[in-house]
Amino acid sequence: MDLDRLASALDGLEGTLLRNEPMAKHTTFCAGGPADLLFLPASEEAAAISLRTAREEDIPCMVMGAGSNLAVPSAGIRGLVIAMADGFSRVEQRGTVITAQAGAKLTRLARRAAEASLTGLEFASGIPGSAGxxxxxxxxxYEGQLSDVFERARVLIDGRIEDITxxxxxxxxRHSMPLEKGAVVLTASFRLRPGDREAIEDTMRDMNRRRREKQPLEYPSAGSVxxxxxxxxxxxLIEQAGLKGLxxxxxxxxxxxxxFIINTGNASGDDIIALIELVRQKVYEHSxxxxxxxxxxxGVDAL
Ligand SMILES: Cc1cc2nc3c(=O)[nH]c(=O)nc-3n(C[C@H](O)[C@H](O)[C@H](O)COP(=O)(O)OP(=O)(O)OC[C@H]3O[C@@H](n4cnc5c(N)ncnc54)[C@H](O)[C@@H]3O)c2cc1C
Incomplete structure (x- = not known):
């Protein structure tokens, strides 16, 4: 594996390349060791080339978005992480269809839909992930999921860009073909319905109030583990097993x-991962x- 060769190839691409970058800075758990290389592409081509080059160099490679569902081990991530973030986050609306580049935040999509009086994405207004x-x-x-409004996506799969229906x-x-096959979502389109802006905003406010009441949003976490x-x-089940506060x-x-597992301040990635396993084991013993x-x-899941 020749990381230096990959790094110099990526240096010339549209985007930002970071070396030995702490993943604590890029995950909502605010924990986890360094990625050898973290590349934030600013175009579809840069994302595609970075992935292809890593594969040609036989360097392990994974894609991430906002890092709001990732627990990164303290030893970090070997190889290349391609992070779809702000530099790749254009959002467009045409009629009732909203199309977003992978790095656009779901919260922004929900807001954009509300501003256009489009209903269907209210449930996403409190999910801190990316469109990809x-x-x-x-x-x-709250009874909604992206597959309810999904229209199509541009996906990088087996080195080709394909339109997926x-x-x-x-x-x-919580399952899809891209997750299963390690395909990369570049752009996704969602078909919404005309609605009443005030009603849409009321629903989003209500959902977010319920989140604040029930969820420990004051601490870093990755939502439901x-x-x-x-x-x-x-x-x-976790509560019945007496594990609150463990x-x-x-x-x-x-x-x-x-x-939720929370980072109370100085959790390492390994603390979080060990606690996840302990909770699984204790819940199994109890129920x-x-x-x-x-x-x-x-490193554990194929990403
Ligand atoms: C406070 C809080 C509340 C949450 N509430 C909810 C909730 O209500 N409902 C819910 O479903 N989730 C919730 N989550 C979890 C999380 O926000 C979602 O799972 C979200 O979809 C993850 O998006 P992400 O961009 O952060 O992905 P990441 O965490 O960066 O990655 C997650 C997975 O997606 C893959 N991935 C990321 N980007 C791409 C891409 N462009 N193409 C292909 N694969 C990709 C990664 O390889 C990885 O396997 C919550 C998290 C937090 C912190």
Whole structure:
């Protein structure tokens, strides 16, 4: 693996290249060791070339968005991380369709939809992910999910850029084809419906008030750590197992919402990951339910 050769190839591309970059700066857990190379592309071509070059050099490579669903180990991430962020975040609206580059924040899309009196994205107004990450994760809340409004996406798959329709996304609960196959969402379009701006804004305000009441938003976290097990709630199972407040280092199971693990200030990535495993194990011992992680761990999950 020749990181220096990859770095000099990326230096010439549209975007920003950071070396040995602490992932704590790029994740909402505010924890995790350094990525060897972190590239923030500013164009579709730069994203595509960076991924292709890494593959040619046989260097491990992963894509991320806002880092709001990632727990990064303390040892960091080897190889290249391509982060779709502010430099790749154009949002356009045509009629009832909103199209966003992968780095655009979901909160911004929801706001843009409201301003255009379009309904369908209210649920996303409190999800701190990106359009690309949200599309790949099929982010959702309050009975809504992105697959409900997904129209099409431009996706980098097997070195080619393809237009992908809803049926090809193979959507499920927090599941999609890009997540499964390691494809990169470059742009995503969402088809909304005309609505009443005031009603849309009221709904968003109400959802965000409920979030503030129930979720420990005052601490760094990655939202719900586990997927909802069928017929149950991860938070309820964790609470019933008596795990609220359980801590490893600076990572703690939130007392406000047991489904959240929070960074109380100085949690390392390894503290967080160890606590996730401990909670899974203890919930299994208590209830026989094996929780499935929603949070993704570089080096463990194929990203
Ligand atoms: C306070 C808080 C509340 C939250 N509430 C919710 C909620 O209500 N509902 C919900 O669903 N989630 C919630 N989340 C989790 C998170 O915001 C979502 O999972 C979001 O979709 C992740 O997007 P991201 O851009 O941050 O992705 P990242 O965390 O950067 O990455 C997550 C996964 O997506 C992949 N990915 C990222 N970008 C791309 C891309 N362009 N192409 C292909 N794959 C990509 C990554 O490889 C990784 O596997 C919450 C998180 C926090 C911190």
């Amino acid at each position: 990450g949200g599309t790949a994760m099929n982010a959702g809340a 809803l049926s090809e996304m193979d959507y499920g609960y 586990f997927k909802r097990p069928s017929g149950n709630y991860a938070g309820a 801590s490893i280092g600076g990572a703690r199971v939130s007392e406000k919402h047991a489904g 026989g339910v094996l929780l499935e992680r929603e949070v993704r761990i570089p």
